[in-house]
Amino acid sequence: MNLEFTSIEVEDAPVMRRGDGARSWQIPVALAAVVLGMAISLQFRAQAKAPSPNSSQRPDLLAQLKTIETERNRLSSELAETRERMAEIEKALGQGKSLNQELLSQFDGARLQAGLTTLKGPGIVVRLSDSVRQPGPDEVPYDFIVHDIDLSALVNELWASGAEAVEINGQRIVARSSIRCVGPTVLVNTNRIASPFIVKAIGDVDHLEGGLKMPGGYLDSMSRLTSNGGEVVISRMRELQIGAYQGSLIYRYAVPVTPDSETEVGKAGEQ
């Protein structure tokens, strides 16, 4: 201990002597350090700013999405109320004459066609879920999740197999339904849904199941997902219920063509 202490004392002398000329080298090095520090902090700021153009907009967009979604929910509940009122009025009409009753049954048929009624019947339930496993370094992340295309192909196959009503996670698929991908979620009828996807279909159980299990068919095409830990499970149901379509059915551009107006349009086209 004592020895070390003295050795430091001895070494102190030359250090002090060096300290006299310290300014001769410390000032230019310090100036260089100023430049270096400036470059570092400028670079740091540039790097910190770099990813911002995208991410700074995200909260805005998220807030916008939130307000639009609450607006949509409000409107759809309004729509449900209006439809209920309509049903009441129709019922009141039906209590009248036989002509009204005839009209009423036509209405019911039209509503059934449009998917505005809750239905029940035999069918199948297909459950699709993303893989719980993380893709490895040499695996394709695409093969680990359920895509909008998979749902779209499934719905198409179900219609082709004679399904009379189809629903994905509570969203009834109707003539104008769309299925598309938005970021990590899927939009069905403009409602965001995520894995696991429960697809219900009412129809002939054997036909529906056979259509999916056909060799080279839908189930085979989903092997890229199932072989990576994803799930595609088909269950047969004696009875299941499918809810009514909640969205809007308003036509703003398309106009029905009657034989009279058809000729008019034809004339307009010729002119």
Add this chain to the structure above:
Amino acid sequence: MWVVVGALVGVIIGMWLPYQIPVSLSRYISVGILAGLDSVIGGTRAGLETRFDYLVFASGFVVNTILAVLVTYIGVVLGADLYLAAVVTFGLRIFANLGAVRRHLLRRPSAHPPTLS
């Protein structure tokens, strides 16, 4: 000590400057920073070893930085990651010089100081 103070002053000035470095240049700046860091630490070491030469220091600071940026630019043009050459060279030198500085500050100069310049 003045070196550390200078670096801090530089950082603060850089934070207050209204000028923004375009992202496309950030690779050059980072290589340049490495060259500058090498010069500053090398200069500190030379100063501690009492063999500091102003001309050697100043020319090294400027020429090394320009050369590093130039090598990076050539690498970008040729499609090869040539900036790695600058990163490795300066990285080795920074560590060697920093080791020597550390020994000086601890007053235990190495008998065989590593030299890579």
